[in-house]
Amino acid sequence: MSSVSVEPFVSALNESEYHLREMAREGKKIIGYFCTYTPVELIHAAGFLPVRVMGGVGEVNDAYSLAPNFICPPLLLSLEKALKGEYEYLSGIVQGYTCDVVCGMVNIWEENIGGEIYHTIPLPYNDNPASREFFRSCISELSHKMESIGGTITEDSLTESLDLYAGIRKIVLGLYDKLSAGLLPLSAADLFHVIRAGFVMSPEAYFDMLKLLQNEVENAEIPGRRGIPVLVSGSLVEDPRAFTILEEVGGRVVSDDLCTGFRNFYPPDGEGDDAVGRLIDRYMKRFPCPSRIRAKERAPLLIELVKHSGAKGVLFLFEKFCTPHLADYPILRQELIKENIPGIVVETEETGIMEGQLRTRLQGFIEMLES
Amino acid sequence: MEKTRKSKKRLKAAKELNRLVVDYYLECNEAKAVGRPVGWMPPMNGAIEIFYAMDLQPVFPENWSPVCAAFGLTPQNFEITDGLGYSRDLCGYLRNITGYVHGEMNDERIPLGGLPEPDILLSPGGGCIPVMKIFHILERRFPEAKVFYADLPQVAMEKIQRHHIDYAVSEMHRLIEFLTEVTGRELDYDRLKEVVKLSDQACALWDEIMSYRRFVPAPFSAAEIGIMFVMVTRQGTQEAVDFLTAVRDEVQEKAESGTGVIEEEKIRLFWDNIPLWYNMGLFNYFEKMGGVVVAETYSAAWSLRLDPQNPVEALAMKSLISYPLVSCVSVEKRKEMVLKACREYSIDGAILHRNKSCVPITLGQMDIKKALEVELGVPSVIIDADHMDDQNFSVAQFETRVDAFMEMLLEKKGHEW
Ligand code: SF4
Ligand code: SF4
Numbered sequence: 001m002s003s004v005s006v007e008p009f010v011s012a013l014n015e016s017e018y019h020l021r022e023m024a025r026e027g028k029k030i031i032g033y034f035c036t037y038t039p040v041e042l043i044h045a046a047g048f049l050p051v052r053v054m055g056g057v058g059e060v061n062d063a064y065s066l067a068p069n070f071i072c073p074p075l076l077l078s079l080e081k082a083l084k085g086e087y088e089y090l091s092g093i094v095q096g097y098t099c100d101v102v103c104g105m106v107n108i109w110e111e112n113i114g115g116e117i118y119h120t121i122p123l124p125y126n127d128n129p130a131s132r133e134f135f136r137s138c139i140s141e142l143s144h145k146m147e148s149i150g151g152t153i154t155e156d157s158l159t160e161s162l163d164l165y166a167g168i169r170k171i172v173l174g175l176y177d178k179l180s181a182g183l184l185p186l187s188a189a190d191l192f193h194v195i196r197a198g199f200v201m202s203p204e205a206y207f208d209m210l211k212l213l214q215n216e217v218e219n220a221e222i223p224g225r226r227g228i229p230v231l232v233s234g235s236l237v238e239d240p241r242a243f244t245i246l247e248e249v250g251g252r253v254v255s256d257d258l259c260t261g262f263r264n265f266y267p268p269d270g271e272g273d274d275a276v277g278r279l280i281d282r283y284m285k286r287f288p289c290p291s292r293i294r295a296k297e298r299a300p301l302l303i304e305l306v307k308h309s310g311a312k313g314v315l316f317l318f319e320k321f322c323t324p325h326l327a328d329y330p331i332l333r334q335e336l337i338k339e340n341i342p343g344i345v346v347e348t349e350e351t352g353i354m355e356g357q358l359r360t361r362l363q364g365f366i367e368m369l370e371s
Numbered sequence: 372m373e374k375t376r377k378s379k380k381r382l383k384a385a386k387e388l389n390r391l392v393v394d395y396y397l398e399c400n401e402a403k404a405v406g407r408p409v410g411w412m413p414p415m416n417g418a419i420e421i422f423y424a425m426d427l428q429p430v431f432p433e434n435w436s437p438v439c440a441a442f443g444l445t446p447q448n449f450e451i452t453d454g455l456g457y458s459r460d461l462c463g464y465l466r467n468i469t470g471y472v473h474g475e476m477n478d479e480r481i482p483l484g485g486l487p488e489p490d491i492l493l494s495p496g497g498g499c500i501p502v503m504k505i506f507h508i509l510e511r512r513f514p515e516a517k518v519f520y521a522d523l524p525q526v527a528m529e530k531i532q533r534h535h536i537d538y539a540v541s542e543m544h545r546l547i548e549f550l551t552e553v554t555g556r557e558l559d560y561d562r563l564k565e566v567v568k569l570s571d572q573a574c575a576l577w578d579e580i581m582s583y584r585r586f587v588p589a590p591f592s593a594a595e596i597g598i599m600f601v602m603v604t605r606q607g608t609q610e611a612v613d614f615l616t617a618v619r620d621e622v623q624e625k626a627e628s629g630t631g632v633i634e635e636e637k638i639r640l641f642w643d644n645i646p647l648w649y650n651m652g653l654f655n656y657f658e659k660m661g662g663v664v665v666a667e668t669y670s671a672a673w674s675l676r677l678d679p680q681n682p683v684e685a686l687a688m689k690s691l692i693s694y695p696l697v698s699c700v701s702v703e704k705r706k707e708m709v710l711k712a713c714r715e716y717s718i719d720g721a722i723l724h725r726n727k728s729c730v731p732i733t734l735g736q737m738d739i740k741k742a743l744e745v746e747l748g749v750p751s752v753i754i755d756a757d758h759m760d761d762q763n764f765s766v767a768q769f770e771t772r773v774d775a776f777m778e779m780l781l782e783k784k785g786h787e788w
Contacts, residue, residue, distance in 0.1 A: 066737045070460065070727050097525045097699065100499050104734025107702040111738050120699065122524035122535070125496025130541050131522060137534035291500060294507045321460050323730070327504035330456035331511060 004216045006190045008209055009197040016200035017086065020051065023202075024089035029150065032087065034075065034105065036264040037096030037123060037289070041279055042139065044203060045161040046151030050094075052199035053078045053087065057239045057352040066108055071101045072319040073350040074238055079105065082113045091149070092117035094142065096283075098291040099324050116149050125292065127284045135280050158275035164203050169268035171210045172198075176262060178217065180254045180309040185220045188232075188243035188253035195260060227252030228369045231311035233302060233332075235319040236260045239352040242317055249363040250370070255309035257302055258317070263287045291324035298328065299335035306341055312369045314343040315362070342369060372770065374761050375443065376652030378594035381632060384618045388597055391614060392438075395604055396483035402428035403487035408554045410491035411509060411516075413502050415672055415693040416523075417686025418493055418546060420570050420607035424563040425556050430486055432505065434603050436467045436759060440648035442482045445759060448474065462501035463728040463759020469505070472512045489516045491553060493546070497523030498694050499731045517553040519546060527701040528692055539687035547683075560682070566607040567686065568679035573606055576615035577673045583622045584665050585716055588631025590622045593642050593664035594654035602673045637661030638780050639717055641749075643668045643709065643739065644724035644732050645758035653769070660777040661786065666716040668732075671708055672696050702735035706742045713749050720780045721751035722773075728757045750783075752776040 024030055029048040033040070040050040055077025060069075063079040081087060092115030095106050103120055110118040121138050124131035143153050175191065178184035184191070194213065198206045230251045232243070236259045243253055256262050263286070270281030288298055306314060314336060318325045329345065336343055344365045346358060402409050409428045412418050422429040439445050445463075448470030453459065455473060457466060477485040492513065494506035510518055522542055524535040547558050580598075583590050598618055605611035625631075640657060642664050647653055654664050672693050677685035713721065721743055726733050736753075743749040752772055757763035 068725055068727075068730075068733050068736075071730055071734070100699075100731040101734065103525070103699050104731060107735055108738065111702050111735075120525070120527075122497075122526045122699075124522050124524075124538075126520055126522045130538070130545075134524070134534060134538040137538075141532065141534070294510070296507070296511060321730075323461060323500045323504070326458040327461055327465065327501065328507075329458075331508075333456060 004185045004213070004220045006186065006193050006213070009194045009213075012197045012201055012209070013193060016197075017089075020089045020200065023049065024091075029091045030089050031117065032090040032093045033095055034078070034093070034102045035096060035098040035289070036259050037098050037283065037286075037292070038094055038121070039096070039139070039142075039279055039283060041158065041161040041165050042142065042153065043094060043146070044164070045158040046143070046146040046153045047157075048091070048146065048151055049202055051090070053082075053090075053093070054196075054199065055081065055238055058350065060350050066112060067105075070321050072235065072322045073348065074236060074319055075101050075105050077238075077350055079108065082109060087113065091115050092119075094119045094121070096121045096123045098289060099322075101323075117145060119145055123283070123292070132280055132284065135284070136276060139276055139279065155275050158279070161203075162269065162275060162278055164207060166269035168198065168203060168207050168210060169265040171207075171214050172265045173268060174214065175217065176255060176265070182225045182252075182254070183222050184225070185217065185222060187247060189240035192237065192240040192243060192260070195264070225252055228313075228366050229254040229309065229311045230313050230315050230366075230369070231255045231257065231306050231309055232261075232315045232317055233257035234317035235322045235325050237317060237348075239348065241355065242315075242346065242348070242353050242358065245353075245355065245359050246315060246362050246366075249359060250366045251315075251362065254311050255305055257287070257305060259289055262305070263289060289324065290328040295328035295331035295335075299332055302332065303335065303339050303341065306336075306339075312342075313365065314341060315365070316343055316345040318345065318347050320347045320349050372652070372656060372766050373650075374764065374766055375649045377441070378651035378653075379655045380595055380597075382591055382595050382598075382618065382621055384598065384614070384621055385595060387614060387617065388600060391605070391610070392600060393483060395600075396486075399428055399430050400484045400487050408490045409487050410493060411486075411489040411506075412493040413495045413498055413506070413694075414603055415696075416495075416690040417543065417688075418690075419604075420566045420682075420686055421543075421547060421550065421558065421563065423607040424566040425550060425554070425558050427491075427550065427554060427556070428487075429604070430489065431604055432468045432486070432509070433464050433502070434600070435471065435486055436464045437648040438483065439467055439471060440759060441651075443649075444471070444481070445649060449760065459760075462499075462730075463757055465501045465505050465508070467759055469508050472509065489513055491550070492516045492518045493521055494518050495521045495523065497521070497525050519549045521546065523690055523694065525699045526691070527699050527704060528696075529701065529704050531691055535691060536684065536687060539691050540684050543683050543687045563682045564679045567677050567682040569609060569612055570607040571677040571679060571685075573602065573611045573615055574673050574675055574677065576612065576619055577602060577670075580615065580619050580622055581666075581670055581674070583619075583626040586626040586629075587639070587717060588629065588633075588636035589639065589663055589665040589716075590625035590630065590632070592632045592654055593646070593667050594632075594651060596646065596654075596667065596670070597651075599670065599673070632663045633658050633661065635661055636663050637784065637786050638663070638719045638777065640664045641666050641709070641713055641716065641718045641721040642724065643721060643736060644726045645669065645729055647724070647756055647761075647764060648758055649761050650764070656770075656773065657777065660774075660781065662777055662780075664722070666712045666718065668705075668709060668712075669696070671712070699731075702738045705735055706739050709739050710742060710746060713743065713747055718749055719784060720776060721749055722776075723751050723753050724758075725753050725755050726758055727755070727763045728759050750776070750779065
């Protein structure tokens with residue numbers, strides 16, 4: 001028996017800025033992205049390091065000189081950090097078009113933060129042979145752009161990157177299986193740190209750390225996690241306090257539908273005749289974000305996730321002003337009601353959540369699920 | 372000033388425009404009555420010409436929102452939408468149309484007869500998120516309608532490449548096949564060429580009309596911008612060409628004879644972002660201090676040409692070029708367009724509507740503000756408002772900011788105020 005610690009992941013997160021700066025200084029190109037629809041495998045295969053730009057929790061000041069106050073906090077906070085020089089190590093941003101805010105932000109960064117590569121990929125919405133062919137042309141356009149700043153992408157390098165990221169995703173999905181089964185000796189906040197570290201580390205180092213964690217998890221004594229099972233659905237989460245409070249008032253996160261969670265990992269891989277085909281297949285089939293799909297198609301997937309994980313209710317955790325999520329919510333709610341799955345909505349602001357108020361609301365929600 | 376107010380129109384064409392609006396909505400409802408298929412679509416794309424060429428009826432829910440705002444129907448639509456659980460932070464077009472279709476759509480109290488229910492929905496993949504979500508909501512509300520799942524590359528205008536065009540063209544062909552299948556009507560390509568030619572003529576006339584606004588004094592102001600109704604709903608028809616020809620003649624005559632909007636035009640203004648549809652009278656507000664809004668960002672949406680010999684590609688290009696104006700256009704391009712307009716129209720000051728309802732157009736506005744100051748020395752003022760929801764608009768704040776701004780501009784130009 002051994003204990004499981006997420007300490008290495010927490011320190012990797014805390015030290016990431018320092019490491020990334022060092023790497024950039026040594027000549028490694030680091031490319032930022034906002035959303036998980038960015039094909040990180042391609043960036044990695046070019047010899048660059050893809051890093052997810054995150055805003056964390058804090059106060060927005062300078063960013064208001066460039067952006068209005070009615071957009072989601074994570075992107076305002078990211079801009080705030082960038083204006084303070086905290087993303088100096090980035091060579092630019094590559095982003096798959098998800099929402100309008102992200103698209104606008106890429107433009108604002110390009111104007112004000114600078115770097116040698118800025119690119120938005122117009123991902124197709126439909127999945128058919130013509131749209132996949134179009135996707136392929138978009139990938140080749142991006143590849144050329146990356147080659148123009150010193151990257152080299154080959155069939156072999158892309159295959160290796162695809163294998164590496166698939167390996168990472170498989171381990172994390174394994175952790176999710178255990179989470180749903182109540183067999184993961186980690187709190188939701190712990191798992192959050194594990195996942196978050198992956199956004200700012202080299203995938204090779206992250207993979208090694210995950211393998212160690214997986215080992216520890218296999219050998220750990222299972223404390224038999226208690227609590228009313230809840231699934232968390234929403235945009236991205238930058239502040240794990242909501243998870244902690246939920247668990248403190250008697251809930252237990254058993255799965256999620258977040259782009260800082262399950263959505264980023266499922267499915268682990270795609271199929272195709274060549275490496276690009278495999279990449280395209282995965283991005284076409286991935287667990288969808290509401291910016292890319294209809295609520296009517298997403299609702300059954302969410303319901304399946306709820307049932308599969310054994311959740312009794314859904315906590316919708318939205319970033320304030322997040323249009324894709326807010327616009328889909330009423331339809332999702334109707335569909336969940338049909339299945340007798342209760343839900344609650346919480347919107348987060350720049351400074352994170354209002355703890356006291358949230359505690360009371362979540363307590364009420366858990367009591368309702370219990371009865 | 373009141374919170375909701377109609378604009379004062381001075382062009383003779385304004386009367387004719389009222390008739391066109393009534394006729395158009397009458398035609399939409401008649402189509403339903405006689406069984407001509409009705410299709411709802413997003414604005415500013417090449418499908419409208421295909422509809423007219425196939426004798427199908429295009430309906431634009433987004434254009435219905437300004438109509439609702441003008442008739443004061445918006446608050447009741449918002450109330451219905453709120454009741455369905457939609458956030459008040461969503462785009463006002465989405466909130467308005469959602470409420471409208473879930474209410475008494477064709478009640479006799481609804482002006483212009485309301486909108487006929489759709490037989491077809493062209494549900495976009497592309498454009499901004501709210502416009503896509505509007506159609507997802509419509510799909511659910513009208514389950515009988517045949518849905519075309521459209522796809523359009525979200526690429527900034529200056530970054531369009533061959534593969535984007537090829538995909539947009541293949542989508543156009545897929546649309547034509549879909550329409551043929553669900554309506555049983557064939558598309559006559561010669562007819563399409565004629566329609567595209569009319570559309571091109573309308574665009575050329577539009578450019579010409581706008582160019583007369585370079586005259587000092589300007590022959591008409593943003594208060595008359597309702598003329599864009601024909602560009603939104605009637606592109607590809609003779610009616611649009613006739614109307615725009617009449618507007619051109621009137622505007623030309625005014626420009627050449629030096630007839631301005633007001634007695635003495637002292638300050639020439641530029642408007643960025645969508646107007647406040649419930650308060651078009653705001654454009655007249657500047658007049659008491661000698662200000663005229665002579666140019667605006669969105670009129671550029673129809674500044675393009677279409678090649679009738681290659682109609683399908685021309686329409687694909689139209690979709691690719693005009694829609695990004697409100698979603699994925701780069702700041703670089705928008706800056707270039709605004710600066711160019713400010714130079715060409717001899718602008719003294721710009722009004723930037725920071726529009727709570729439209730994130731895509733609002734993002735990047737601060738960069739435009741900076742560029743105006745640095746590159747042209749044109750000052751600007753930010754107006755916090757919303758194109759649909761008057762709850763997000765404060766008259767007092769507007770007046771304070773605008774009065775101070777106008778005083779500054781007048782002083783700068785050596786005028787008394
Ligand atoms: S999807 Fe929502 S949370 Fe994510 S970037 Fe867009 S607006 Fe922000
Ligand atoms: S472009 Fe702006 S106003 Fe139009 S639907 Fe999109 S968000 Fe709303």
